[in-house]
Amino acid sequence: MKTTIQEQDGNLVAIFDGRLDTAAAPQCEQDLKPLMDCAGHDIVLDCTALDYISSSGLRLFLGVLKNAKPKGSHVYITGMNADLRNVFTMTGFINLFEFK
Amino acid sequence: MSLSKKLNKSVAIRTTFIALLMSTIILVLFALWQSHQVRKVVVADVQRQASRSMDNAIGTIIDRLSSVETAVETASGYADIFAKDEKSCYQLLERLIKNNADISAVTLLYRDQYFPRQGSYYAPTVYREYGGTGLVTDEIGGPESNFCYLETDSNWIYTNKLRHGYWCLPYLDSMSTKRPMVTYSVPLYEPDSSIYAVLCADIDLNWVKKIMDSSKPYPYSRVSVVSRDQQFICHPDSSCILGVNVYEHARKKGDQKSIELIHRMLRWERGSDTMNTSFWAGTDGSDIADPDDDVDWDSGPVIVYFAPVGRVQWAVSFTIPESKILEGPNDLRNNMLLISLFTLLMTALVLFVVIHRQLRPLKDLADSTRELAKGHFDVPLPVIRRNDEIGRLRQAFADMQTSLSHYVDELQATTAQKASMESELNVASSIQMSMLPKIFPPYPERDDLEIYGRLTPAKAVGGDIYDFYIRDEKLFFCIGDVSGKGVPAALVMVMTRALFRTISAHEAAPERVLAQMNETLSEQNESNMFVTLFMGVLDLPTGRLRCSNAGHDAPLIVGEQVAVMKVDSNIPLGVMEWKYTAQEMLVQPQTTIFLYTDGLTEAENASHGQFGEQRMLEVARQALADGRHNPDDLLGLMQDAVHQFVDGAEQSDDLTMLGVQYTKEQRAESLQRDITLTNDVQQVPQLAAFVDEVCEALGFDMSTTMQMNLALEEAVVNVMSYAYPAGTQGDVHIEAQANDVRLKFTITDSGVPFDPTAKEEIDTTLSAEERPVGGLGIFLVREMMDSINYERIDGKNVLTLRKKL
Numbered sequence: 001m002k003t004t005i006q007e008q009d010g011n012l013v014a015i016f017d018g019r020l021d022t023a024a025a026p027q028c029e030q031d032l033k034p035l036m037d038c039a040g041h042d043i044v045l046d047c048t049a050l051d052y053i054s055s056s057g058l059r060l061f062l063g064v065l066k067n068a069k070p071k072g073s074h075v076y077i078t079g080m081n082a083d084l085r086n087v088f089t090m091t092g093f094i095n096l097f098e099f100k
Numbered sequence: 101m102s103l104s105k106k107l108n109k110s111v112a113i114r115t116t117f118i119a120l121l122m123s124t125i126i127l128v129l130f131a132l133w134q135s136h137q138v139r140k141v142v143v144a145d146v147q148r149q150a151s152r153s154m155d156n157a158i159g160t161i162i163d164r165l166s167s168v169e170t171a172v173e174t175a176s177g178y179a180d181i182f183a184k185d186e187k188s189c190y191q192l193l194e195r196l197i198k199n200n201a202d203i204s205a206v207t208l209l210y211r212d213q214y215f216p217r218q219g220s221y222y223a224p225t226v227y228r229e230y231g232g233t234g235l236v237t238d239e240i241g242g243p244e245s246n247f248c249y250l251e252t253d254s255n256w257i258y259t260n261k262l263r264h265g266y267w268c269l270p271y272l273d274s275m276s277t278k279r280p281m282v283t284y285s286v287p288l289y290e291p292d293s294s295i296y297a298v299l300c301a302d303i304d305l306n307w308v309k310k311i312m313d314s315s316k317p318y319p320y321s322r323v324s325v326v327s328r329d330q331q332f333i334c335h336p337d338s339s340c341i342l343g344v345n346v347y348e349h350a351r352k353k354g355d356q357k358s359i360e361l362i363h364r365m366l367r368w369e370r371g372s373d374t375m376n377t378s379f380w381a382g383t384d385g386s387d388i389a390d391p392d393d394d395v396d397w398d399s400g401p402v403i404v405y406f407a408p409v410g411r412v413q414w415a416v417s418f419t420i421p422e423s424k425i426l427e428g429p430n431d432l433r434n435n436m437l438l439i440s441l442f443t444l445l446m447t448a449l450v451l452f453v454v455i456h457r458q459l460r461p462l463k464d465l466a467d468s469t470r471e472l473a474k475g476h477f478d479v480p481l482p483v484i485r486r487n488d489e490i491g492r493l494r495q496a497f498a499d500m501q502t503s504l505s506h507y508v509d510e511l512q513a514t515t516a517q518k519a520s521m522e523s524e525l526n527v528a529s530s531i532q533m534s535m536l537p538k539i540f541p542p543y544p545e546r547d548d549l550e551i552y553g554r555l556t557p558a559k560a561v562g563g564d565i566y567d568f569y570i571r572d573e574k575l576f577f578c579i580g581d582v583s584g585k586g587v588p589a590a591l592v593m594v595m596t597r598a599l600f601r602t603i604s605a606h607e608a609a610p611e612r613v614l615a616q617m618n619e620t621l622s623e624q625n626e627s628n629m630f631v632t633l634f635m636g637v638l639d640l641p642t643g644r645l646r647c648s649n650a651g652h653d654a655p656l657i658v659g660e661q662v663a664v665m666k667v668d669s670n671i672p673l674g675v676m677e678w679k680y681t682a683q684e685m686l687v688q689p690q691t692t693i694f695l696y697t698d699g700l701t702e703a704e705n706a707s708h709g710q711f712g713e714q715r716m717l718e719v720a721r722q723a724l725a726d727g728r729h730n731p732d733d734l735l736g737l738m739q740d741a742v743h744q745f746v747d748g749a750e751q752s753d754d755l756t757m758l759g760v761q762y763t764k765e766q767r768a769e770s771l772q773r774d775i776t777l778t779n780d781v782q783q784v785p786q787l788a789a790f791v792d793e794v795c796e797a798l799g800f801d802m803s804t805t806m807q808m809n810l811a812l813e814e815a816v817v818n819v820m821s822y823a824y825p826a827g828t829q830g831d832v833h834i835e836a837q838a839n840d841v842r843l844k845f846t847i848t849d850s851g852v853p854f855d856p857t858a859k860e861e862i863d864t865t866l867s868a869e870e871r872p873v874g875g876l877g878i879f880l881v882r883e884m885m886d887s888i889n890y891e892r893i894d895g896k897n898v899l900t901l902r903k904k905l
Contacts (some may be wrong), residue, residue, distance in 0.1 A: 022784045023784040059876070083802070086803075
């Protein structure tokens, strides 16, 4: 599991690659720390290469969103495959995030 | 229409009829009595009258006879002066006849050869010329007449023997006139007291008839005079006069009473008698034609008054027909009856009209009442402006009409209210019933379970409860009975069911469910309602049954044999705090657990006998013997047995039964893999590899594989995180088994008891700010798998996840 943070067009982009399971979640949480300071920037979570996400991963996503929202930043999700999107639908997360 | 029908139909006719009848009876009785009285008076009066008339007549007769007697006696005193000479004797006779108008002839009968010149039996006589006024002098004696008056034994010469004045028996004049005559004879004596002649004065008796007729008390009465020689001197039929013996006359008629009467008369009695008219029939037995009277002597009795005339030994009689005597009274009576009858009829008519008119309002009232009876409460009553009984009756009817209409309105309101209450109760009942599972079979898709339940409430809303549902491959079921009946019991029942559902939703241990329910129900239980409840949790994959009882009847186990389940009874819910105990057993496939309320065992027949546990056990045994112990059949048989037993008696208590049959079949496992991990989340990749391997073996697609991964990861991480408190070490063993219908993962650990299924469900609709960070794991497991099931077996937590293939 590899998580990369980039800045593109004024947005903070997090690119996930691999399986975001419980085992990978602590490292991923560390990798996502730069997104905490997101004032003035929208956040894009690029899930194009994300193979799998468990509830631990969903918790991380929710953490990002809960941090960004009070600062006026939007959190977008891009490139998510159908299976993962299904998980988001099931859990109601699809209502929380904006999808590009 | 017959009289009695008419009488029954009309008060006016009946009253009139009765009044008429009574008046007539009284009147007739009075008329009879009065007639009798009048008759007595009239008869007495007639008797007086007759008596007086008789005295008059007798007096007159005696006067006349006396005057003749006196004249003859006087003449005899000085007869010697004339009688000694054959010529001058005529002077005596003429003198005598001239001075006495009653005397029709006088004769001197000399003894034989008194005047030798004149020969034997000289009898000079002077008589009145019949039909004229002159006197005729004649000599009727002498040898040529062959009459010797003095020596024959004839009537005339009794005097001679008696030596004093003598009235002879009446006789018919020997002359052509044939008049009835009587003669008074006086002897004339020589100085030596020998009789030389007899002075005879003949009297025409026609005057007797005249006297009698003139003395008649009534013009229509008849008179008769009978002489001592039993001859009629006077009789309406002149042919009877001195021609018929009165006895013979009466005997000819064969009339004993007449003979008796004649006896009395000839004994010179005075009196009266009543007899038939034949006494007065003529000699030939027919009535005498008498133009003077219009009396029908042949009909009706007559009264005969009779008295003697002492001097001459005659008996006079007046005969008066009773009908004539009573003519007056009878006429009076008849007139009175006619008048009375007329009056009665008039009165009856008036009575009828008046009563009819008086009662007419009643008929109108009856018509109104009939209308009233049809439900027309506003029908106008007839107007009766009277203050009498009928007026009061009408007032009473008016009052009745008012209250009746009032009551009916009230009744309608009450009925409507009751109907609405009943419909509300029905709604309540249907709400209550709808809370109970009522679609059977409830799980047609399952092959490991058969359930059948039945609740027959005694009243519309009952206090019995049964319920069941499956959560995480566990069947939660219960049966209970709320104390009391009706709406309060139903309310508690609804609450009990709600508690059962909400508490068991996250608590799989029945004893703890009961404990929590008890806690809630005991709080503020002011009405002291309590609930007996049996609760079971059947683990469907394994057939393990865990149950706890709160004072309810222990269920039957109908498996290899019929037995009562051994459970602690504890105490009913809602009484007080209690630590409930639980029992555990393994239910063999095909075994039926039969739960019931005491409505079954205490079902009563008409003679208050109870169905009882023995009968229930027998039905269950028979059902088992017949292989019909599946819930549907067993409940049906039980219901039939109860119906047959109570035989139509009213159901006194709710009757509730629930049958649970465990029908799991063992299937051969086609795949079996396992892996043991430590409680370290870093081992999740190994888990993923294991799941991928299993999924690949089963040929799952990518998507399903990912779902299995997700479910397993969440479940295992959950166990790792909670079964083993922080800092402790332990293993988590994961076994994958698959047969041709499902894939099963069994996650076993030796940690502290931890039931992840008892976690409350998360709410997926909350906003980001409101969403809790945790709780998603088990939710995802439920979503991905077909079932999740927790059991604590032999000190281990056993979590089973199933996915249908």
